[in-house]
Amino acid sequence: MKKETFGKFVLLVCILQILSFLFLNKWIAVGILIVANAFLFQMYIRLRRWQKISDQEKIRMAARVAQDNSQYLSDKSPSMIFIYNEQKTVEWMNQNALQLLDKYDQDTWQKYLVGLLDQEKDQGLLRLPEDTLTYSLDRTKRILFLYNITDQEKAKEKQRQIQPAIGIIAIDNYTDVIDKMGDKEISYLNSLLTTIVSDWINEYHIFYKRLNAERYFFVAHAEDIKKMEDEEFSLMERVRNATEDQPLPLTVSMGIAYGTESLAKIGEVAQNNLDMALVRGGDQTVLKSSSEDTKPKFFGGTTAGTAKRTRVRSRAMSTALKNIFNEHNDIYIMGHRFPDMDAIGSAFGVACLADFQGKTNYIVIDENELIPDVERCLEEIHKHEELEAKLITVDQALKQITKESLLVMVDYHKPSLSISQPLYEKFEKVVIIDHHRRGDEFPSKPLLTYIESSASSASELVSELIQYESSRKKQMDKITATLLLAGMIVDTKSFTIRTSSRTFDVASYLKINGADSGIIQYMLSTDLTSFLEISELVAYSEFITSSIVVAAGAEGKLYDSVTAAKTADTLLSMNGVEAAFVITNRKDGKVGISARSNGKVNVQKIMEALEGGGHFTNAATQIAGKTVNEVKAMLYNELNELDQVKERTAE
Structure with a gap:
């Protein structure tokens, strides 16, 4: 009988007793009372005895369940369970946990498992030499649960290994090489290239097809690409070595x-990667997953870029840019932060192209972020009202741009280097004109991309476009020609580096159009203060190797980017120096590195490793939140990697 039932029965008896006193004889009622209470007492004794037996049975049942569960956890539970004490010593473990410790050694608990207790995370992944496990910690009860997911991880890894991969191989300068060859020599060269490519691809047992004389296509698995990556895509070096005797x-x-x-998406990304490799100057491999949130990897790039742009391409770009300008009424032109003469010159050159089409145009500039050369340049610009009227501040631009406004980025392509990031983000339509090797950071959908890493400067590219657009009625003014020539002189170090016949053709064209050498000399002149700062930085320089020199400025002193660049140029001009790096505190609060090379060291790759970029022989980076000494240590680490690569190559 349950307690609730007994309570109801007692209530009923009490009611009967009350009724008997009201309606029956008193003695009969007393008799009923005695009998009823005796019955109730007897029932109460039985209920207590039954309750005691029931509780004992429950205890025995609970003990049996606990024992069964404990036996299951110990023998059959798929997870591994460790119960530990305050000293992090195991007090109990189930059979699976015991097998885990037996599989390795007695130090496993201390080396791996105790390490989990010292972490703040209560859940995560634990990788042992032969197993991968997930873990969950109950710190209150001091219980550690492990679950073996080794088979699942192996299946995932196998799935990753057999992911489809597509590769496109391009001979960078095939047309230039065969231009003066006879049919017999061309046939021999084609046979040589096919043999080299075929031998390399057959090492990985993958399918390939020759598309034409200068293009190959292959299909592989991700694990094959990983093997190629481990060997740094040795095909590039094989072709280079096999043809090094060619003129x-x-x-x-x-x-x-x-x-x-999908294979269509993977193929599209492969083509984009090849385009990026070619834009960066060729002689390199770009590897990237088809997933949009991954960054590309760059390999090679050990030779300076080969000039690949043709007059046909330049004229096509001129026509495309003209059509884009005709579709927009207001055009904004912006260079990178702390613009140099190339950024200023190319900006005014693009403004000249917009004037040819009768379009309103503005040049965005922040006069709080100017280097000495550009300050003197602006002095000259302010003397010409028609050019001064084009200058606009960031705040003014933010107030007047519309959804139909066009932005032309000159001398840079990384949005983060914009004079104003918020202003850049306001534009939906973007055109890029640049001569730096393309990096990972890039506008999502530019209307036109004109990046030629083989060009000496953005000013050279823009000057060529002006050549194709100019006529008797459309003439470039003298001050614009002067600014463009100044930009070319700065980026070529007075026509000593990165020049081609096209560079001198453009320079000649600018001189014909009135470029003033006297004004250029004034704008690019060095004052005494800058000269002393350069001398000071040179005094801080030290050789890291027999041919690489690094100069680091004092921690508390600020330098402008021109001083750092001129110091690097000065160091590179010294006998025996193949590469120079100058580290300084910048006025924007970052630490900058200006890097220069004579062509034997790819400073662009070193700067890209430090989130920068540039050219094979001229590159830079700006690093926030670090001191000069910390950046110096980061640079030394990259240079050490470079030195090790050289040693392996020599071996």
Whole structure:
């Protein structure tokens, strides 16, 4: 009988007793009372005895369940369970946990498992030499649960290894090399290239097809690409070595993509990767997953870029830019932060092109972020009302741009380097004109991209476009020609580096149009203060190797980017120096590195490793939140990696 039932029965008896006193004889009622209470007492004794037996049975049942569960956890539970004490010593473990410790050694608990207790995370992944496990910690009860997911991880890894991959191989300068060859020599060269490519691809047992004389296509798995990556895509070096005796050695570039997306998407990314490799100057491989949130990897790039742009391409770009200008009424032109003469010159050159089309145009500039050269340049610009009227501040631009406004980025392509990031983000339509090797950071959907890493400067590219657009009625003014020539002189170090016949043709064209050498000399002159700062930085320089020199400025002193760049140029001009790096505190609060090379060291790759970029022989980076000494240590680490690569190559 349950307690609730007994209570109801007692209530009923009490009611009967009350009724008997009201309606029956008193003695009969007393008798009923005695009998009823005796019955109730007897029932109460039985209920207590039954309750005691029931509680004992429950205890025995609970003990049996606990024992069964404990036996299950110990023998059959798929997870591994460790119960530990305050000293992090195991007090109990189930059979699976015991097998885990037996599989390795007695130090496993201390080396791996105790390490989990010292972490703040209560859940995560634990990788042992032969197993991968997930873990969950109950710190209150001091219980550690482990679950073996080794088989699942192996299946995932296998799935990653067999992801489809597509690669496109391009002979960078094939047309230039065969231009003066006879049919027999061309046939021999084609046979040589096919043999080299075929031998390399057959090492990985993958399918390939020759598309034409200068393009190859292959399909592989991600694990094959990983093997190629481990060997740093040795095809590039093989082709370079096999054709080094040619008057113009051949180089190859590759664009490779892999992933879980459709083959159409993977192929598209592979083509984009190849385009990026070619834009960066060729002789390199760009590898990237087809997933949009991954960054590309760059390999090679050990030779300076080969000039690939043609007059046909330049004229096509001129026509395309003209059509884009005709579709927009207001055009904004912006260079990078702390613009140099090339950024200023190319900006006014683009403004000249917009004037040819009768379009309103503005040049965005922040006069709080100017280097001495540009300050003197602006002094000259302020003397010409028609050019001064084009200058506009960031705040003014933010107030007047519309959705139909066009932004032309000159001398840079990384949005983060814009004079104003918020202003850049306001534009939906963007055109890029640049001569730096393309990096990972890039506008999502530019209307036109004109990036030629083989050009000496953005000013050279813009000057060529002006050549194609100019006529008797459309003439470039003298001050614009002067600014463009100044930009070319700065980026070529007075025509000593990165020049081609096209560079001198453009310079001649600018001189014909009235470029003033006297004004250029004034704008690019060095004052005594800057000269002393350069001398000071040179005094701080030290050789890291027999041919690489690094100069680091004092921690508390600020330098402008021109002083750092001129110091690097000065160091590079010294006998025996193949590469120079100058580290300084900048006025924007960052630490900058200005890097220069004579062509034997790819300073662009070193700067890209430090989130920068540039050219094979001229590059830079700006690093926030670090001291000069910390950046110096980061640079030394990259230079040490470079030195090790050289040693391996020599071996």
